[in-house]
Amino acid sequence: MTEIHDIAIIGGGASATLLAWNLRHRHSRGCVVIDPGPQPALGLAYGTRSVENLLNVPASGMSALADxxxxxxxxxxRKIAPEIGAGAFIPRAIYGLYLQDLFRQAAPLHIRARVERCAPDADITTLHLDDGRCLRARHVVLALGHFAPPLLPGIPADLLESGCYHHQVWAGGVIEAIKPTDPVLLIGSGLTAVDQIMQLRAAGHSGKITIISRHAQFPSRHAPAPKLDAPVIAPGACAPRCTAYLHLFNAALKQGIPWRACIDSLRSVTNQLWAALPPQERARFRRHLQRRWDVVRHRMAPRIAEALDAGLASGTLSLRAGHLQKIEAVADGLRVTVRYHDRIEILHAAHVLNCTGPSLRYDRVNSPVLRDLLDRKFARTGQGGAGLDTTERGQLVASDGTARQALYTLGPARQGTLFESIAIPEIRGQAYDLATTLDGLLTQAPLQDLCA
Structure with a gap:
């Protein structure tokens, strides 16, 4: 008979690592982690080897442990240098080493395979792996992390194989394929674009880099700000509407409170405020306020902001508002058509990088296990098709609105329900809570009871 595991985690990035660590060190429980990657714990975010890709939060705010x-x-x-300050912005590659250390401490059974099918049945879920094996578990957690960005419009199929258009900028060999003087065009101006700019310059690239995005805004920079005693928008303090939230936020600004302090004060209550909004108000926020929020919420390290400012001042960087229309391969590279409000412009580049960020449309991503769960109605997407619908405990909600199966998730997938769910402070809290939930369920129904 196939061995029955108490807990199986699908995915091996930061979310899986934090959950496995909490299970081991808070509850003395092991687990199995199923992920095909050779280096667990890193995931998409922390697999970079460039020291120019910095965390966008100071070291003091990046503990992986909720308590x-x-x-x-x-x-x-202890491990790097005793003089490192609390306000230092550390390379993400070093944070990856930290996560790998936690993974080793958690000591899960790591199975290098991909889950293709997930079959819940009564008290046991059977996982079908791509190497032909099957694994049985009492509780299954999806910790799938981030997926490749959505396909951009106007990209012909043959361009994907050209080596000049890069759909997945974190894939190996992208930076190496670009010559030092090649003109490069980036689609998107968020943190992904910032990372690519810094990697290119660190690799010796000196050519022109043009960044195209709808709003032509880089993320704001970090700067000192006072810590407020209470959020500037308290849950229940006003009607659950975007305009009411904005009114309170603007009132705080008029009182002279720095905007960074206002934003930071909301961190602990953002998901509560979001949950209170009716669906139409959430959709309104996504349409009109999401980008403005992203610019001020997800900030850059000061050193990176200074480097971008210098590039813009010298003309080696160009940040422009526009919409991509199409990309065509021509004799000397790529011909890019961009629409700016009422006019069309043709740009030329040797390489185009898709920096629009990870896809949250889980019904469209390349994941066999997600497709299987959605097709067989064991899961459903969240509002607007983003992430997965979950209960407050992170349990997957089926297509009929029930949550009967022992299937859970944490991290980016919970953006189908939560507003903030991709940063370490949120993930570490979810990992702590989910580990406690799973331990309680297993304590109430030990394996011997199940097998009796």
Whole structure:
């Protein structure tokens, strides 16, 4: 008979690592982690090897443990350098080493395979792997992390194989394919674009980089700000409407409170405020306010902001508002058609990089296990098709609105229900809570009871 595991985690990135660590160190429970990657714990975010890709939060805010705020800073001072300050912005590659250390401490059974099918049945779920094996588990957690960005319009199929258009900028060999003086065009101006700019310059690229996005805005920069005693928008303090939230936020600004302090004060209540909004108000926020929020919420390290400012001032960087219309291969590279409000412009580039960020449309991503769960109605997407619909505990909601199966998720997938669910502070809290939930369920129904 196939062995029955208590907990199986599908995915091996940061979310899986934090959950496995909490299970082991808070509840003395092991688990199995199923992920095909050779280096678990890194995922898409922390697999970079470039020291120019910095965390966008100071070291003091990047503890992976919900109840030990100084854990990462202490690890840095023990493992890297004792003089590292709380406000330092650390390379993401070093944070990846930190996560790998936590993964080793958690010591899960790591199975290098991909789950293609997930079959819940009564108290046991059977996982069918791509190598032909099957694994049985009492509780299954999807920790799938981020997926490749959505396909851009106007991209012919043959361009994907040209080596000049790069759909997945984190794939190996992208930076290496670009010559030092090649003109490069980036689609999108968020943190993904910032990372690519810094990697290109670190690799010796000196050519012109043009960045095209709808709003032509880089993320704001970090700067000192006072810590407020209470959020500037308290849950229940006003009607659950975007305009009411904006009114309170603007009132705080008029009182002289710095905008960074206002934004940071909301971190602990953002998901509560979001949950209170009716669906039509959430859709309104996504349409009109999402980009403005992203610019001020997800900030850059000061050193990176200074480098971008210098590039813009010298003309080696160009940030422009526009919409991509199409890309065509021509003799000397790529011909890019961009629409700016009432006019069309033709740009030429040797390489185009898709920097629009990860896809949240889980009904469209390339994941066999997600497709299987959605097709067989064991799961459904969240509002607007983003992520997955879940309960407050992270349990998957089926297509009929029930949550009967022992299937859970955490991290980016929970953006189908939550507003904030991709940053370490949110993920570490979810990992802590989910580990406690799973331990409680297993304590109530030990394996011997199941097998009796």
């Amino acid at each position: 030990e705020a100084g854990h990462f800073l202490g690890w840095l001072r």
